[in-house]
Amino acid sequence: xxxxxxxxxxxxxxxxxxxxxxxxxxxxxxxxxxxxxxxxxxxxxxxxxxxxxxxxxxxxxxxxxxxxxxxxxxxxxxxxxxxxxxxxxxxxxxxxxxxxxxxxxxxxxxxxxxxxxxxxxxxxxxxxxxxxxxxxxxxxxxxxxxxxxxxxxxxxxxxxxxxxxxxxxxxxxxxxxxxxxxxxxxxxxxxxxxxxxxxxxxxxxxxxxxxxxx
Numbered sequence: 495x496x497x498x499x500x501x502x503x504x505x506x507x508x509x510x511x512x513x514x515x516x517x518x519x520x521x522x523x524x525x526x527x528x529x530x531x532x533x534x535x536x537x538x539x540x541x542x543x544x545x546x547x548x549x550x551x552x553x554x555x556x557x558x559x560x561x562x563x564x565x566x567x568x569x570x571x572x573x574x575x576x577x578x579x580x581x582x583x584x585x586x587x588x589x590x591x592x593x594x595x596x597x598x599x600x601x602x603x604x605x606x607x608x609x610x611x612x613x614x615x616x617x618x619x620x621x622x623x624x625x626x627x628x629x630x631x632x633x634x635x636x637x638x639x640x641x642x643x644x645x646x647x648x649x650x651x652x653x654x655x656x657x658x659x660x661x662x663x664x665x666x667x668x669x670x671x672x673x674x675x676x677x678x679x680x681x682x683x684x685x686x687x688x689x690x691x692x693x694x695x696x697x698x699x700x701x702x703x704x705x706x707x708x
Contacts, residue, residue, distance in 0.1 A: 506540040513553025528553055532571070532581050533560045539569065552579040552603050559583040559590060559608065565627065568597035576604045576633035576660065583608030583637070590637065591622040593654060598627030605634045611667075613641025618678055619650025621664065625682075626654045633660040640667045646678030648692065651708065653682040665693040674704030681708045 507523040512535035516528025521538045529535040532552065539548040544567055552573035559581050565571070573579025581603055583590055590608040593600065600622070610620035621637035622629065623646075634648040648664035649656065661676040676692035677684065684705075694701035 506538060506542075508540050508546065509549045509551065510535040510538050511551045511553060512557045514555040514557060515553070525551075525553060529557070531558045531560050533558075533563060536563055536569065536571070541567065544568075547597065552581065554578045556580045556582050559605075560586070562589045562592065564592045564594065565598040565600075566592075566594050568595060570599040570601070571603060572599070572601045573603035573632075575602050576631060580604045580606055582606055585609035587611045587640070589617070589620060589623065592619075592625065593622065593627040593629065594625040596626050598654075599630070600628070600632055601630045603632050605632065606636050608637040609640060610637075610644065610647075611640030613643060617641065617644050619646045619648075620644070621648045622650075624649060624651045624654045624656055628654060629656045629659055631658040633662070635660070635663050637664045638667055639672065643672060645673045645704065646675075647672075648676045648689075649678070650674075651677065651679040651682045651684055655682060656684045657686050659687045661687060661689045662691045663693075666695060675701045677703040677705075679703065679705045679708045683708060 510522040511528035513528040519527040522529040547568045549570040589610045605621045621634040648661040666672045676689045
């Protein structure tokens with residue numbers, strides 16, 4: 495059986511690239527073709543099963559975050575270092591990341607300028623919600639929430655591991671019944687992290703971290 499139609503088959507790559515200097519050319523499978531949006535690079539990955547590991551390489555510079563990225567497969571998002579690989583949420587009103595797979599990994603990236611505006615006690619973790627998997631050697635900075643009852647403007651950790659990560663300069667815009675501005679932890683493990691200069695504008699308490707479990 496043959497099909498000569500151009501583009502009839504779409505074989506997605508196991509590795510993609512995101513970076514501001516690339517050509518933004520699908521399927522973003524080389525540095526030269528790197529996507530400008532991290533969402534595009536993640537969406538282009540192989541997704542034919544739930545077990546094959548895939549990787550997005552975040553190159554030096556600033557890439558955009560255009561919507562929440564749920565990581566529910568063994569996807570690794572690996573930067574060149576949190577000081578040089580920046581994911582900019584552009585204060586778009588949505589959560590940054592949800593890690594929810596044992597083999598999910600975020601490493602060496604900076605999550606910045608994520609504004610999560612949803613008034614609900616379950617809408618925690620503007621920068622990221624870590625439910626399973628690993629965040630390692632990252633930075634979460636200048637992320638903020640917009641509604642009451644939202645906790646963890648930087649990170650919300652209910653499972654998995656966060657290690658070697660800097661959590662700084664995050665804040666609640668409206669912090670009624672909102673806790674743990676930098677970190678709100680109810681499970682999982684947080685170790686060897688630097689949590690500083692997070693701000694609770696309404697002085698609810700625990701501008702740095704609220705640890706209720708884990």
